[in-house]
Amino acid sequence: MEEKKIKEFIKDRYTKIATKEGSACSCCGGSGNIFEEAQKQAKAMGYSEEEIRSIPAEAVYGLGCGNPTALADINSGETVLDLGSGGGIDVFLASQKVGENGYVIGVDMTREMVETAENIAREGGYTNVVFKLGEIENLPIEEASVDVIISNCVINLAINKSVAYDEAFRVLKPGGRILVSDLVTEGHIPEDIRKSFQAWSNCIAGAMERQNYIDTIKDAGFKDVEVVEEHFFTEPRMDERLVGKIVSIQVRAVK
Numbered sequence: 001m002e003e004k005k006i007k008e009f010i011k012d013r014y015t016k017i018a019t020k021e022g023s024a025c026s027c028c029g030g031s032g033n034i035f036e037e038a039q040k041q042a043k044a045m046g047y048s049e050e051e052i053r054s055i056p057a058e059a060v061y062g063l064g065c066g067n068p069t070a071l072a073d074i075n076s077g078e079t080v081l082d083l084g085s086g087g088g089i090d091v092f093l094a095s096q097k098v099g100e101n102g103y104v105i106g107v108d109m110t111r112e113m114v115e116t117a118e119n120i121a122r123e124g125g126y127t128n129v130v131f132k133l134g135e136i137e138n139l140p141i142e143e144a145s146v147d148v149i150i151s152n153c154v155i156n157l158a159i160n161k162s163v164a165y166d167e168a169f170r171v172l173k174p175g176g177r178i179l180v181s182d183l184v185t186e187g188h189i190p191e192d193i194r195k196s197f198q199a200w201s202n203c204i205a206g207a208m209e210r211q212n213y214i215d216t217i218k219d220a221g222f223k224d225v226e227v228v229e230e231h232f233f234t235e236p237r238m239d240e241r242l243v244g245k246i247v248s249i250q251v252r253a254v255k
Helices: 004-017 034-044 049-053 088-097 112-124 161-171 199-203 210-220
Strands: 079-083 103-106 129-133 146-154 173-184 223-232 244-255
Touching: 004 112, 004 199, 034 049, 079 088, 079 161, 088 103, 088 112, 088 129, 088 146, 103 112, 112 129, 146 161, 161 173, 161 210, 173 210, 210 223, 210 244
Parallel strands: 079 103, 079 146, 103 129, 146 173
Antiparallel strands: 173 244, 223 244
């Protein structure tokens, strides 16, 4: 029952963001109208001015903790899957890299996010993208059908991350690869934060200890698991007990 409540809280939060009733934020918080803060947040996460300007402004919510498309080595003609696609920022950036012969799929568990992204794609004339409603622990994707999986600060929202990575492994083609931006912990996280629904939706309460997270990827069957970038994650309103304990990592691995 607790897991169901956590998931519903997360859905409700991102529904409000998609319908412009909530605030834009990085994974650890943030403030202000989603369109006022989005570009600033996106730049702080590693998106360039050129990248931001190359896609519809409505797709940039400032959600995430990295820029997976910049590190994923996406090639023309490939099929890319974005886990937790939100408004579609990484889907639209990836669509430029795969070209007209490639295909990008965004999966999100929030219906309003999927509908928003679909509208943006339609208005923008994107013909090589599709958005699907679904959970990353139960992907609506065929087995061994994807070349590359990207994700931006979403897998830590999954209650069972082992299942999420098992699913990622299932849908990848042999030799397929992942590039995941996510938050992990180093050091003790206070129990009241671990139990907070708000901290879950802010990507903190569900964040795994760093080595456990890496081991979870390996246990799913992935090889050559490598942290290619990392930095301590901070935010002006962050609880002082978390300073120096939350790390943004960019992880690459191969099936």
